[in-house]
Amino acid sequence: MTIAFTKLHGNGNDFILIDEMAGTVIPDDMKAQFAVSYCDRRFGIGGDGVLFISPSEKADVRMRLFQPDASEAEMCGNGIRCLAKYAFDNNYAKTKSFSVETLAGVLTVRAGYDSEGDFSATIDMGVPAYDSAAIPAIGSGDFSAEIEGMTVYAANTGVPHAVIFVEDVEAVDLDAVAPKIRHNALFPKGTNVNFVQVTGPSAITIRTFERGVEGETLSCGTGSTASALISAKIGKVSGDVVHVETVGGPLDIGVGERATMTGPAETVFVGEIPL
Numbered sequence: 122m123t124i125a126f127t128k129l130h131g132n133g134n135d136f137i138l139i140d141e142m143a144g145t146v147i148p149d150d151m152k153a154q155f156a157v158s159y160c161d162r163r164f165g166i167g168g169d170g171v172l173f174i175s176p177s178e179k180a181d182v183r184m185r186l187f188q189p190d191a192s193e194a195e196m197c198g199n200g201i202r203c204l205a206k207y208a209f210d211n212n213y214a215k216t217k218s219f220s221v222e223t224l225a226g227v228l229t230v231r232a233g234y235d236s237e238g239d240f241s242a243t244i245d246m247g248v249p250a251y252d253s254a255a256i257p258a259i260g261s262g263d264f265s266a267e268i269e270g271m272t273v274y275a276a277n278t279g280v281p282h283a284v285i286f287v288e289d290v291e292a293v294d295l296d297a298v299a300p301k302i303r304h305n306a307l308f309p310k311g312t313n314v315n316f317v318q319v320t321g322p323s324a325i326t327i328r329t330f331e332r333g334v335e336g337e338t339l340s341c342g343t344g345s346t347a348s349a350l351i352s353a354k355i356g357k358v359s360g361d362v363v364h365v366e367t368v369g370g371p372l373d374i375g376v377g378e379r380a381t382m383t384g385p386a387e388t389v390f391v392g393e394i395p396l
Protein backbone atom coordinates (compact mmCIF):
# COMPACT_ATOMS: atom_id res chain seq x y z
CA MET A 122 0.00 0.00 0.00
CA THR A 123 1.12 3.57 -0.63
CA ILE A 124 0.00 7.08 0.36
CA ALA A 125 -0.22 9.56 -2.51
CA PHE A 126 0.89 13.13 -1.88
CA THR A 127 1.39 16.37 -3.79
CA LYS A 128 4.17 18.81 -2.94
CA LEU A 129 3.28 22.48 -3.53
CA HIS A 130 4.68 25.84 -2.57
CA GLY A 131 3.53 29.44 -2.30
CA ASN A 132 6.57 31.71 -2.68
CA GLY A 133 8.80 28.97 -1.25
CA ASN A 134 6.60 28.29 1.80
CA ASP A 135 6.26 24.57 1.00
CA PHE A 136 3.67 21.96 1.87
CA ILE A 137 2.91 18.27 1.50
CA LEU A 138 -0.77 17.92 0.57
CA ILE A 139 -2.77 14.78 1.38
CA ASP A 140 -6.10 14.35 -0.40
CA GLU A 141 -8.81 13.07 1.97
CA MET A 142 -11.76 14.04 -0.26
CA ALA A 143 -12.67 10.38 -0.72
CA GLY A 144 -12.03 9.40 2.90
CA THR A 145 -9.48 9.55 5.70
CA VAL A 146 -5.95 8.68 4.62
CA ILE A 147 -4.12 9.51 7.86
CA PRO A 148 -6.24 8.93 11.01
CA ASP A 149 -6.76 12.18 12.95
CA ASP A 150 -4.74 11.00 15.94
CA MET A 151 -1.77 10.31 13.64
CA LYS A 152 -1.82 13.53 11.58
CA ALA A 153 0.50 15.46 13.94
CA GLN A 154 3.13 12.69 14.00
CA PHE A 155 2.80 12.30 10.21
CA ALA A 156 3.75 15.99 9.87
CA VAL A 157 6.70 15.62 12.24
CA SER A 158 8.05 12.67 10.23
CA TYR A 159 7.42 13.81 6.67
CA CYS A 160 8.20 17.54 7.01
CA ASP A 161 11.75 16.51 7.90
CA ARG A 162 13.96 17.63 5.01
CA ARG A 163 16.47 14.80 5.44
CA PHE A 164 14.47 11.80 6.67
CA GLY A 165 11.10 12.77 5.12
CA ILE A 166 9.71 14.54 2.06
CA GLY A 167 10.45 18.01 3.42
CA GLY A 168 8.02 20.85 4.00
CA ASP A 169 6.91 23.68 6.27
CA GLY A 170 3.72 21.73 6.97
CA VAL A 171 1.21 19.09 5.84
CA LEU A 172 -2.09 20.25 4.35
CA PHE A 173 -5.11 17.95 4.44
CA ILE A 174 -7.97 18.64 2.03
CA SER A 175 -11.29 17.00 2.90
CA PRO A 176 -15.05 17.52 2.40
CA SER A 177 -16.72 20.22 4.52
CA GLU A 178 -20.26 20.60 5.83
CA LYS A 179 -19.87 24.42 5.80
CA ALA A 180 -17.81 25.11 2.67
CA ASP A 181 -16.72 23.61 -0.65
CA VAL A 182 -13.65 22.03 0.95
CA ARG A 183 -11.93 21.91 4.33
CA MET A 184 -8.25 22.66 5.04
CA ARG A 185 -6.22 21.48 8.01
CA LEU A 186 -2.52 22.29 8.52
CA PHE A 187 -0.19 20.30 10.75
CA GLN A 188 3.29 21.70 11.34
CA PRO A 189 6.78 20.20 11.84
CA ASP A 190 6.48 20.63 15.64
CA ALA A 191 3.20 18.60 15.68
CA SER A 192 0.98 21.65 16.24
CA GLU A 193 -2.14 22.36 14.19
CA ALA A 194 -2.41 25.96 12.95
CA GLU A 195 -5.76 27.73 12.65
CA MET A 196 -4.93 29.22 9.25
CA CYS A 197 -2.16 29.49 6.66
CA GLY A 198 -2.09 32.13 3.92
CA ASN A 199 0.37 30.47 1.55
CA GLY A 200 -1.12 27.08 2.40
CA ILE A 201 -4.66 28.09 1.44
CA ARG A 202 -3.43 29.26 -2.00
CA CYS A 203 -1.66 25.90 -2.48
CA LEU A 204 -4.81 24.05 -1.40
CA ALA A 205 -6.85 26.28 -3.74
CA LYS A 206 -4.59 25.33 -6.66
CA TYR A 207 -4.96 21.64 -5.84
CA ALA A 208 -8.77 21.97 -5.49
CA PHE A 209 -8.97 23.93 -8.75
CA ASP A 210 -6.74 21.50 -10.70
CA ASN A 211 -8.67 18.48 -9.41
CA ASN A 212 -12.14 19.95 -10.06
CA TYR A 213 -13.08 19.99 -6.37
CA ALA A 214 -13.88 23.65 -6.97
CA LYS A 215 -16.68 23.87 -9.51
CA THR A 216 -16.22 27.60 -10.15
CA LYS A 217 -13.36 30.11 -9.89
CA SER A 218 -14.81 31.34 -6.62
CA PHE A 219 -15.19 28.82 -3.82
CA SER A 220 -15.06 28.54 -0.04
CA VAL A 221 -12.58 26.85 2.28
CA GLU A 222 -13.30 25.89 5.89
CA THR A 223 -10.37 26.56 8.23
CA LEU A 224 -10.09 26.63 12.02
CA ALA A 225 -10.14 30.43 11.65
CA GLY A 226 -13.50 30.38 9.82
CA VAL A 227 -14.80 29.91 6.28
CA LEU A 228 -12.81 31.96 3.74
CA THR A 229 -13.65 32.79 0.13
CA VAL A 230 -11.09 32.11 -2.58
CA ARG A 231 -10.98 33.41 -6.16
CA ALA A 232 -8.57 31.32 -8.20
CA GLY A 233 -7.47 30.78 -11.78
CA TYR A 234 -4.75 30.79 -14.43
CA ASP A 235 -3.62 33.84 -16.40
CA SER A 236 -2.87 33.91 -20.15
CA GLU A 237 0.70 32.74 -19.46
CA GLY A 238 -0.51 29.69 -17.57
CA ASP A 239 0.44 30.98 -14.13
CA PHE A 240 -1.91 30.21 -11.23
CA SER A 241 -2.85 32.82 -8.69
CA ALA A 242 -5.46 33.09 -5.95
CA THR A 243 -7.01 35.96 -4.04
CA ILE A 244 -8.16 35.10 -0.54
CA ASP A 245 -10.68 37.13 1.45
CA MET A 246 -8.72 37.11 4.71
CA GLY A 247 -11.63 38.58 6.69
CA VAL A 248 -11.55 41.33 9.27
CA PRO A 249 -8.19 41.50 11.07
CA ALA A 250 -8.06 41.72 14.85
CA TYR A 251 -5.70 44.09 16.63
CA ASP A 252 -7.26 43.85 20.08
CA SER A 253 -4.95 42.19 22.62
CA ALA A 254 -7.56 39.63 23.72
CA ALA A 255 -8.17 38.49 20.14
CA ILE A 256 -4.49 38.01 19.24
CA PRO A 257 -4.26 36.58 22.00
CA ALA A 258 -1.88 38.78 24.00
CA ILE A 259 -1.71 40.17 27.51
CA GLY A 260 -2.90 43.77 27.68
CA SER A 261 -5.90 45.83 26.70
CA GLY A 262 -6.85 47.63 23.51
CA ASP A 263 -4.83 47.37 20.31
CA PHE A 264 -1.63 45.54 21.18
CA SER A 265 1.74 47.24 21.25
CA ALA A 266 4.57 46.70 23.74
CA GLU A 267 8.28 47.19 24.24
CA ILE A 268 9.99 43.79 24.16
CA GLU A 269 13.78 43.42 24.29
CA GLY A 270 14.13 47.09 23.35
CA MET A 271 11.87 46.76 20.29
CA THR A 272 8.43 48.27 19.68
CA VAL A 273 6.23 45.28 18.89
CA TYR A 274 2.80 45.59 17.23
CA ALA A 275 0.52 42.60 16.70
CA ALA A 276 -2.50 41.42 14.75
CA ASN A 277 -4.43 38.19 14.33
CA THR A 278 -4.97 37.41 10.64
CA GLY A 279 -6.11 33.85 11.32
CA VAL A 280 -3.05 33.21 13.50
CA PRO A 281 -1.12 35.58 15.82
CA HIS A 282 1.59 37.80 14.33
CA ALA A 283 4.02 40.20 15.98
CA VAL A 284 5.31 42.98 13.72
CA ILE A 285 8.53 44.96 14.28
CA PHE A 286 9.75 47.76 12.00
CA VAL A 287 13.46 47.94 11.21
CA GLU A 288 15.69 49.99 8.88
CA ASP A 289 17.18 46.93 7.17
CA VAL A 290 15.56 43.45 7.33
CA GLU A 291 18.72 41.84 5.93
CA ALA A 292 20.68 43.00 8.98
CA VAL A 293 18.36 41.25 11.46
CA ASP A 294 19.77 38.12 13.11
CA LEU A 295 16.37 36.45 12.99
CA ASP A 296 17.27 33.18 14.70
CA ALA A 297 18.77 35.10 17.63
CA VAL A 298 16.14 37.82 18.06
CA ALA A 299 12.80 36.33 16.97
CA PRO A 300 12.56 33.48 19.54
CA LYS A 301 12.57 36.06 22.36
CA ILE A 302 9.34 37.51 20.96
CA ARG A 303 7.88 34.21 19.68
CA HIS A 304 8.02 32.76 23.24
CA ASN A 305 7.40 35.99 25.19
CA ALA A 306 4.92 35.60 28.07
CA LEU A 307 2.84 38.46 26.59
CA PHE A 308 1.69 35.94 23.95
CA PRO A 309 0.04 33.02 25.79
CA LYS A 310 -0.28 30.91 22.62
CA GLY A 311 3.04 32.09 21.20
CA THR A 312 3.28 34.20 18.05
CA ASN A 313 4.79 34.32 14.59
CA VAL A 314 7.33 37.15 14.27
CA ASN A 315 7.72 39.50 11.29
CA PHE A 316 10.49 42.06 10.76
CA VAL A 317 9.37 44.75 8.34
CA GLN A 318 11.25 47.33 6.27
CA VAL A 319 9.24 50.04 4.54
CA THR A 320 10.60 50.28 0.97
CA GLY A 321 8.13 52.62 -0.76
CA PRO A 322 4.89 54.57 -0.35
CA SER A 323 2.90 51.29 -0.63
CA ALA A 324 5.65 48.69 -0.35
CA ILE A 325 7.33 46.70 2.38
CA THR A 326 9.89 43.89 2.59
CA ILE A 327 9.51 41.31 5.34
CA ARG A 328 11.20 38.31 6.93
CA THR A 329 9.14 35.92 9.07
CA PHE A 330 10.04 33.53 11.88
CA GLU A 331 7.20 31.02 12.12
CA ARG A 332 5.67 29.40 15.15
CA GLY A 333 5.36 25.66 14.43
CA VAL A 334 8.28 25.64 12.01
CA GLU A 335 10.42 27.30 14.71
CA GLY A 336 12.57 29.02 12.14
CA GLU A 337 12.52 31.43 9.21
CA THR A 338 10.32 30.47 6.27
CA LEU A 339 10.73 31.92 2.78
CA SER A 340 7.28 33.51 2.94
CA CYS A 341 4.25 33.77 5.19
CA GLY A 342 0.83 34.78 3.86
CA THR A 343 -0.83 35.60 7.16
CA GLY A 344 2.39 37.37 8.23
CA SER A 345 2.46 39.44 5.04
CA THR A 346 -1.18 40.35 5.65
CA ALA A 347 -0.56 41.36 9.28
CA SER A 348 2.56 43.35 8.33
CA ALA A 349 0.81 45.22 5.51
CA LEU A 350 -2.24 45.97 7.66
CA ILE A 351 -0.21 47.31 10.58
CA SER A 352 2.01 49.33 8.22
CA ALA A 353 -1.15 50.97 6.84
CA LYS A 354 -2.82 51.32 10.25
CA ILE A 355 0.06 53.29 11.78
CA GLY A 356 0.62 55.38 8.65
CA LYS A 357 3.89 53.92 7.37
CA VAL A 358 2.32 53.18 3.95
CA SER A 359 -0.71 54.45 2.07
CA GLY A 360 -3.06 53.19 -0.64
CA ASP A 361 -5.55 50.33 -0.89
CA VAL A 362 -3.00 47.67 -1.78
CA VAL A 363 0.37 47.09 -0.12
CA HIS A 364 3.02 45.24 -2.13
CA VAL A 365 4.86 42.83 0.16
CA GLU A 366 8.23 41.42 -0.88
CA THR A 367 8.95 38.18 1.00
CA VAL A 368 12.21 36.23 0.67
CA GLY A 369 10.47 33.75 -1.67
CA GLY A 370 8.44 36.20 -3.76
CA PRO A 371 5.80 38.93 -3.79
CA LEU A 372 2.26 39.15 -2.42
CA ASP A 373 -0.30 41.93 -2.81
CA ILE A 374 -2.34 42.69 0.28
CA GLY A 375 -5.61 44.62 0.12
CA VAL A 376 -5.80 46.68 3.30
CA GLY A 377 -9.49 47.62 3.31
CA GLU A 378 -11.86 46.81 6.16
CA ARG A 379 -11.64 43.19 5.01
CA ALA A 380 -8.10 42.18 4.08
CA THR A 381 -7.29 40.32 0.87
CA MET A 382 -4.16 38.44 -0.15
CA THR A 383 -3.21 37.74 -3.77
CA GLY A 384 -0.32 35.55 -4.82
CA PRO A 385 0.88 32.46 -6.66
CA ALA A 386 0.98 28.74 -5.88
CA GLU A 387 2.88 26.03 -7.73
CA THR A 388 2.94 22.25 -7.77
CA VAL A 389 6.50 20.96 -7.31
CA PHE A 390 6.02 17.21 -7.68
CA VAL A 391 3.69 14.33 -6.85
CA GLY A 392 4.75 11.09 -5.19
CA GLU A 393 3.84 8.07 -3.14
CA ILE A 394 4.99 7.06 0.32
CA PRO A 395 5.45 3.30 0.60
CA LEU A 396 4.00 1.80 3.79
Ligand SMILES: N[C@@H](CCC[C@H](N)C(=O)O)C(=O)O
Nearest residue numbers: 194197198199280341342343
Ligand atom coordinates in the same frame (compact mmCIF):
# COMPACT_ATOMS: atom_id res chain seq x y z
N1 LIG B 1 3.03 29.94 6.73
C1 LIG B 1 1.73 30.29 7.06
C2 LIG B 1 1.37 30.41 8.52
C3 LIG B 1 1.26 29.02 9.17
C4 LIG B 1 0.83 29.05 10.61
C5 LIG B 1 1.85 29.60 11.56
N2 LIG B 1 3.14 28.98 11.47
C6 LIG B 1 1.30 29.48 13.00
O1 LIG B 1 1.54 28.48 13.68
O2 LIG B 1 0.66 30.42 13.44
C7 LIG B 1 1.16 31.40 6.20
O3 LIG B 1 1.56 31.48 5.02
O4 LIG B 1 0.28 32.13 6.64
